[in-house]
Structures are given as structure tokens and as C-alpha cells.
Amino acid sequence: MSSYDLLVIGGGPAGYVGAIRAAQLGKKVACVEMDRAGGTCLNRGCIPTKALLKNAELYHTIAHRAEEFGLKIEGLSYDWEKVIGRSRTVADKLAGGIEFLFKKNKIDYIRGKASIVGNSTVEVELTDGGKEPTPPNTFSLPPVAKPASCHHFPSTAQPSSARKTP
Numbered sequence: 001m002s003s004y005d006l007l008v009i010g011g012g013p014a015g016y017v018g019a020i021r022a023a024q025l026g027k028k029v030a031c032v033e034m035d036r037a038g039g040t041c042l043n044r045g046c047i048p049t050k051a052l053l054k055n056a057e058l059y060h061t062i063a064h065r066a067e068e069f070g071l072k073i074e075g076l077s078y079d080w081e082k083v084i085g086r087s088r089t090v091a092d093k094l095a096g097g098i099e100f101l102f103k104k105n106k107i108d109y110i111r112g113k114a115s116i117v118g119n120s121t122v123e124v125e126l127t128d129g130g131k132e133p134t135p136p137n138t139f140s141l142p143p144v145a146k147p148a149s150c151h152h153f154p155s156t157a158q159p160s161s162a163r164k165t166p
């Protein structure tokens with residue numbers, strides 16, 4: 001059982017920034033993440049979608065403006081698996097960067113689902129099996145990204161952190 005000055009629940013942008021800053025200020029910090037460090041933004045949101053947008057931009061430029069650039073392209077097409085593969089590689093690299101920053105700043109990165117079970121106890125159901133009670137002096141609950149509701153387009157979507165999108 002470890003004791004921490006700060007236990008951050010969730011390794012998304014809100015969580016990892018706070019965890020790293022607290023560690024830089026000399027606190028003993030752990031971050032509990034039930035999926036992967038980087039949260040919605042790095043794993044499913046901002047980063048992989050921008051990687052896909054780059055594909056779209058490149059394709060559009062070649063399809064519609066090749067002549068302007070003096071390019072002759074015949075039989076332009078795409079390989080969807082590779083498109084998605086590149087998006088995953090970019091996302092994985094950046095999520096790995098957060099795990100590196102945790103290590104560099106001596107933050108314990110705990111893989112599992114955290115539950116608050118008492119005034120000062122957080123229990124973690126570890127991804128690898130088992131449970132770990134942690135008694136932090138303080139814990140932090142960064143917000144979690146949720147889909148906004150849109151009156152004209154009712155959605156049954158789960159919170160984005162529970163979805164697997166490219």
C-alpha cells in the first residue's frame with residue numbers, strides 16, 4: 001500500500017497536466033487510469049481526428065489542385081486500413097509520451113479503475129487483477145469528456161472515454 005500527497009483519477013489532459021505539475025512542485029503523486037494515459041484527447045479525440053483530417057486535406061489537394069502544383073496523378077485512391085493505422089500510430093506515440101513524462105517526473109502510473117470508498121481512501125481495481133487501497137492526502141477528480149446533447153440529433157452515445165474510435 002502506498003501513500004501519496006496527491007492521487008489523480010484519470011490520465012486525460014486535465015489529469016496528466018495536474019499530476020505532472022504537482023510532481024514538479026515536489027509532491028508524491030500517482031495517477032490512476034482505467035484505459036490509457038492521454039485520455040479522450042490523445043487516444044480517441046483531438047489527436048487521431050486531426051491525423052485523419054490531414055489525410056483528407058492531402059487527398060483533397062491532390063484530387064483537386066494537382067495541376068496547379070504541376071503534378072500528374074493517375075488512379076488516385078486510398079487504403080483505409082493504412083489511413084486508420086497512421087492515425088493510431090500518431091495517437092499511440094503521443095500517449096506513450098505522457099507515460100514517459102510520468103516516469104520522468106516519478107509519478108506512479110496505476111492502471112485500473114478508481115473508486116472513492118471513504119473520505120480519504122480510493123480503491124483501485126487494477127487492470128492486471130486485484131485491488132489496491134490508496135490513502136492519499138488529497139485526491140483530484142479531473143473532469144471527463146462527455147458528448148454534448150444536440151436537440152435535433154438525439155444520441156445514445158456513451159461518454160467518449162468509453163468508446164473506441166479511430
Ligand SMILES: Cc1cc2nc3c(=O)[nH]c(=O)nc-3n(C[C@H](O)[C@H](O)[C@H](O)COP(=O)(O)OP(=O)(O)OC[C@H]3O[C@@H](n4cnc5c(N)ncnc54)[C@H](O)[C@@H]3O)c2cc1C
Binds near residue numbers: 010038045113
Ligand atoms: C472526437 C473528438 C475530438 C476532439 N477534438 C478536440 C480538439 O481538437 N481540441 C480540443 O481542445 N478538444 C478536443 N476534444 C475534447 C477533448 O478530448 C476533451 O476536452 C479532453 O479530452 C478533456 O480532458 P479530461 O482530462 O477532462 O477528460 P478525458 O480526456 O476524458 O480523460 C478522462 C480520463 O479519465 C479516465 N477515467 C475516468 N474514470 C476513471 C476511473 N474511475 N478510474 C480511472 N480512470 C478513469 C478515462 O479513461 C480517461 O482517460 C475532442 C473530443 C472528441 C471526442
